[in-house]
Amino acid sequence: MRRSARATRVRIVVTLNKIEVVAPLAVTEQHLHKFVSDKQQWILASQSKLLSKAPIQTAAPIRYSANSLIPYQGQSYPLVLSKTQQKQVKIQFDNGFIVQHPDSLDDEQSHNAIKNALIAWLKQQAKAQVHYYVSRHTATYQLKPRSIIIRKQKSRWGSCGIHNDININWLLIMAPPEVLEYVVVHELCHIKERNHSPAFWRLVAQHLPNYEQQRAWLKQHGLALMHSI
Template sequence: MPFSYQIRRSQRATQTRIIVTPGKVEVVAPVKVAEHKIHQFVQSKQQWIVQAMDKIAAKTHQHKTLAPTVYGHGADIPYQGESYKLAVRPTKLKRIKIEFSREFIAHVPDALMIQDHSAEIKDALIRWMKKESKIQVEQLVNRHAERKQLFPQTIKIKTQKSRWGSCGIHNDININWLLIIAPPEVLEYVVVHELCHIKVRNHSAHFWALVAEHLPDYQSRRHWLKKHGGSLMMGL
C-alpha cells in the first residue's frame, strides 16, 4: 500500500476505525480483534485513505502558519486572535522568562544571548501559553458550569494535532492549548462544547440547543474554527 499506518488497541473501541491526520494514518481497533482482520480492513479502505490523505495535504498547503520563522527581537507572535511584537532582553536569570503586556518580552540569560536562541524562546513561549491556557479555561469553566451543573471531573491542557477538545466518560475535559492563539470567543466555544457533552454525549439537536443556551452565537465561532483551524493546528 502507498502509505504506512499504526495500530492502536483501545478498550473503549467497539469497532475498528481509521484516523487520518497530517503525516499519519492510525487504526484504532478493539482489543480482541485479530491483527490480520485489521490489515484486511485497512486494505478494503485503501482508496478512501489515499483520498483522505490527498485532501488533508491540499488543505495543509492552503493554510499558512501563523507563527514566525525565527523567534527573535521584533518577531510577530500570534495570541488571542491578534499579533504582538516580541522583545528580547538580556537577564541574569538561569532560564528564559516570558512576560506579556501589550507585547511579548523574552528575558534571555546572558549566556544564551551570544548564540542562536530562537528555539529556546519558542519553547518558553509554548510553556507560557500552556499555563495561560489552563488559567483561561478554568475561568471559562467557572463561568459556564454552574448554570446547567456541567462540572468536569478534571481539566487538562493537551497538545493535540487532530482535535480541539474532548470530554471523557468520567467527565474529564481536555482542551488543545493552541486555542489560546485563536480569538477568545473561539476558546470559549470549545470549552462550552465539551462541557455540554457532560450532559449530552452526542451531537443531536438537543446538544446544540444546550450549546446555544450558553452561547447564542456559537455558529459564528464554530465557523471561524472551521475556516482557520488548519492554520491554527500548525502551531507556533
C-alpha cells in the same frame, strides 16, 4: 460609546475588535439603548461576516528574535528582547512579549530557549482561561467535569471522556477568546448530551447564543491553527 459634536445621527461601527456607537451630544441614553437593541441582529451578522473573512494570525515565527510576531488571542504581538545575567528566560506581556534571556546563550540556543519559554507561557495562559470559562459555565446547568486537561492534540480541539474528563487543545489560546470559550462550552455540554443531536446544540446555544460564529471561525481557520507551532 463615543459622543461627538460633529455627529448628526447615531451610527454603529463594527470592527473585529470592538463595537463602537457614535452619537450626537443631545441623544439620550434611553434612545441609544433602544437603537442598539433594534440593531442587534445587524451587529451580530456584521461581526460574523468580519470574523469569517479575518486573516488567520497564528503563524509562529521561523526565528524567535527581536520584533518576531507571536500569535495570542487572535492577534499577533511583537517580541521585545533584552539580555540578562539570569539563567532562565523570563516573559512578561504588555501589548507585546517582553522577554529577558540569558546573555550566555548563542543565537541558536536563544531561539530554542525563547521558543520553549513562550510555549510554556502560552500553555499556562490557556490553562487559566479554560478554568475561567469552565467556572463561568458549569453552575447554570451543573455541567461539572471530573478533571480538566490542557494539552496539544493532533486533530481535535477538545474532547469529553466517558467519566467527564475534559481535554482542551492549548493551541486555542492563539485563537480569538470567543473561540476558546466555544470549545470549552462544547465539551461541557457533552457531559449532558453525548452526541451532536439537536438537543446538544440547543444546550450549547443556551450558553452561547452566537456559537455558530465561533464554529465557523474554526472551520475556516482551524487547519492553519492546528499546524501553527
